[in-house]
Amino acid sequence: MSGVIDLRSDTVTRPTPAMRRAMAAAEVGDDQYGEDPSVTALEEQVAGLFGREAAVFTPTGIMATQMLLRSLVAPGSEVVCEAGAHVVAYEAGAAAINAQVQFRTVEGTRGLLESDAVRAALRPVGFPNTEVGAISAEETTNRGGGAVHGLARLTALRAVADERGLPLHGDGARLWNALAATGEDPAAVGGTFTAFSVCLSKGLGAPVGSLAVGDGDVIAEARRWRRRFGGAMRQAGVLAAAGSHALEHHRARLLDDHANARVIATRLAEAHPGLLDPAEVTTNIVYVPTGQRPAAEVIDELGGQGVRVGAMGPHLLRLVTHLDVTADQCRSAADLLAAALGSASRSG
Numbered sequence: 001m002s003g004v005i006d007l008r009s010d011t012v013t014r015p016t017p018a019m020r021r022a023m024a025a026a027e028v029g030d031d032q033y034g035e036d037p038s039v040t041a042l043e044e045q046v047a048g049l050f051g052r053e054a055a056v057f058t059p060t061g062i063m064a065t066q067m068l069l070r071s072l073v074a075p076g077s078e079v080v081c082e083a084g085a086h087v088v089a090y091e092a093g094a095a096a097i098n099a100q101v102q103f104r105t106v107e108g109t110r111g112l113l114e115s116d117a118v119r120a121a122l123r124p125v126g127f128p129n130t131e132v133g134a135i136s137a138e139e140t141t142n143r144g145g146g147a148v149h150g151l152a153r154l155t156a157l158r159a160v161a162d163e164r165g166l167p168l169h170g171d172g173a174r175l176w177n178a179l180a181a182t183g184e185d186p187a188a189v190g191g192t193f194t195a196f197s198v199c200l201s202k203g204l205g206a207p208v209g210s211l212a213v214g215d216g217d218v219i220a221e222a223r224r225w226r227r228r229f230g231g232a233m234r235q236a237g238v239l240a241a242a243g244s245h246a247l248e249h250h251r252a253r254l255l256d257d258h259a260n261a262r263v264i265a266t267r268l269a270e271a272h273p274g275l276l277d278p279a280e281v282t283t284n285i286v287y288v289p290t291g292q293r294p295a296a297e298v299i300d301e302l303g304g305q306g307v308r309v310g311a312m313g314p315h316l317l318r319l320v321t322h323l324d325v326t327a328d329q330c331r332s333a334a335d336l337l338a339a340a341l342g343s344a345s346r347s348g
Helices: 017-024 037-049 061-072 094-099 115-121 150-164 175-182 186-190 216-228 237-249 254-271 295-304 327-341
Strands: 054-058 078-082 102-106 132-138 168-172 195-199 210-214 285-289 310-313 316-320
Touching: 017 237, 037 054, 037 186, 037 210, 037 237, 054 061, 054 216, 054 237, 061 094, 061 132, 061 168, 061 195, 061 210, 061 216, 094 102, 102 115, 115 150, 132 150, 150 168, 150 175, 150 186, 168 175, 175 186, 175 195, 175 254, 195 216, 210 216, 254 285, 254 316, 254 327, 295 310, 295 316, 295 327, 316 327
Parallel strands: 078 102, 078 132, 132 168, 168 195
Antiparallel strands: 054 210, 195 210, 285 316, 310 316
């Protein structure tokens, strides 16, 4: 809708004109026969960026995650992850049905896993204890407000995994944002995981797609599970071309999204001291408490003013910046939200 400032998610972006041209010009073939050159080029490009042997293109990030869990973890095993992780909270129980695993959750600060807490959560080896199958880390953390684990923390988690001979799985839905924020080497970060996913349709602005990335044998098994889960595609090069365009043209501008998120947080903190800490906004997600006022009321009021935000709880909003919102729009949205909150934040 023209004039609407949509901050509900970075999944709401539309392909740019240049991306549409790249999609229209894509060379295609039947990917099930391994004959789509645009898909193959994207898979090789992403695997190379992370210094890994292979990658496989998937329609969605959840499918990539489920394929990897199914490939890495034996059914009936346990995956240790943070309590608010996307794989626990927002995948409709997919891991129980598709990967046939259960979760052992660990409370972390802003969704970040600490190696000592993970080590303590690993059940002892031997009957009748549930077998631990993997450790999973989310980068960045969704419910943690876009917080970044970073290389040092991931390396420590990998050390815990190695102590027990476990895979370290990565849900890298916003891994591109993490890399932009830290400036760390993608190959070094990607090398901490046994296998991981990366999304093209969030911060990078592609209309569809994620990739599962890792060692060749793991990705070969994941490719079989893509077929079993119904995710095999034919002339998917028109979609892969959008991802390749995004990797080339949209990675550097992720820092603009981060700056816009900090603008929102700063303006809200100035209007309502103590409401939130702008220093905690390191990527493109801002969580905003609404005090005594229900989040649904604030959403309705902002919607009438042309601003869309999301609720993450009865009194908690989430705003996510992306390539379809400008700095001026973010400032306007922040000012309208500050007015809508009134004195509610101080009373809550």
